[in-house]
């Protein structure tokens with residue numbers, strides 16, 4: 001049985017607003033042409049304060065890992081969700097990924113879009129050989145995907161964050177065992193090398 005979801009789209013901003021759409025959606029690689037719609041969605045979901053977040057400090061002037069920036073689209077091609085994974089170190093020399101932002105158009109909230117984006121992103125990250133993923137977000141949502149605070153107890157982000165919202169998940173068992181110290185971005189050139197090795 002399909003659930004009717006309502007949303008509407010402005011072709012200028014491709015922002016989700018309210019009109020009937022096909023509730024089926026697909027997960028695809030993010031493309032250059034998705035950027036405006038993605039920015040519009042993030043503005044709507046997180047507001048202008050999104051650039052002040054501590055995790056943003058790990059993303060500024062960086063690029064998401066190749067193949068790990070995904071979008072959810074309706075069958076009509078409207079962007080209704082986004083997820084990105086970024087290259088970081090979880091303490092000195094321990095390569096990991098930072099997940100975020102994960103955002104879903106409010107009009108299709110609780111319809112499985114966030115879940116589909118998360119499961120695809122984790123599966124692709126694992127296939128690429130990545131060892132672990134960190135994020136800052138609601139534990140009540142992310143626990144169901146295996147993210148736990150215990151993995152980040154001894155890790156430090158480059159700014160203030162509620163420790164209950166700083167979560168980790170191992171893709172390779174033991175990958176975050178003993179993880180401690182500063183979480184830092186991986187310089188782009190090195191990340192490109194790592195991706196090439198993992199591919």
Ligand SMILES: CC(C)(COP(=O)(O)OP(=O)(O)OC[C@H]1O[C@@H](n2cnc3c(N)ncnc32)[C@H](O)[C@@H]1OP(=O)(O)O)[C@@H](O)C(=O)NCCC(=O)NCCS
Pocket residue numbers: 045102103104105108109110111112113114115116136137138140141
């Ligand atoms: C959080 C978000 C990514 C979830 O995606 P989604 O497609 O709406 O949700 P899904 O279909 O994957 O999951 C729905 C389930 O998650 C629960 N859920 C959604 N947001 C939640 C939250 N912030 N905390 C706890 N549970 C949440 C729903 O109650 C529902 O539970 P059920 O399966 O028991 O019915 C999306 O709603 C979103 O972008 N929200 C705005 C940003 C935000 O609130 N982020 C909070 C996490 S940092």
